[in-house]
Amino acid sequence: MNKPLKAGLLSAFLFPGAGHWLLKKYIAAAVFAAAAALPLYYIMDITITQTQLIVDQVMLSGGNIDLLNINQLVTQQAASLDTQNMHLATIVLLCVWLVNILDAIRLARKLGHE
Template sequence: MNKAVLLSVMVFPGSGHLLLKKYQTGVGLMLIAAIALSVLVYNMFQRAAEIVDKIQSGEVQPDVLAISEMLSRADTQVMRLATTVLLIVWLIGIVDVYRISRKQDKNTSAKTK
């Protein structure tokens, strides 16, 4: 496995494309992934703030079961969609950077022969 694939797998979608000088694809994948990730983080902080407010007002007891019940009742459709988008973009980025790097490796080895 080369550096570009490892970057795409372990760092962020699109980072391997930048290493391979495929800037438009890399930035596009990064933007989509960043938007999905920001939606996830925003929703998590929003839920946490709601739970803290309810605990401080006395509506909910500060125990694990009560908090778990509140989390299970929350609407998760947006979170699921954002997670799905993030995973799909990440997989597309990994597969595409692998494809591009193999193509570049074949071209490089053909030129050296």
């Protein structure tokens, strides 16, 4: 497997920065990993917080695990959530990931020609 393909696949399927790490560009790898970790942390924090609130509401209602009740709680929770920041974090994460993949492939090709 050639280096551009390997760097692109590592960056695409493992985590941003993995392809740069393979190419021994550690600072770029750290920058891409941090740039992807921040929006990912925000998304996970909101998701876990909302899930915990739903679980707490189910437990307060007697712990009755009724799919209709849970669906109603999820719908209410989603309606009260400010989704604009969540969408922005998702877009930022996807953009960082895509730029990272393309840069890892570009860098591997450049290093291969030298």
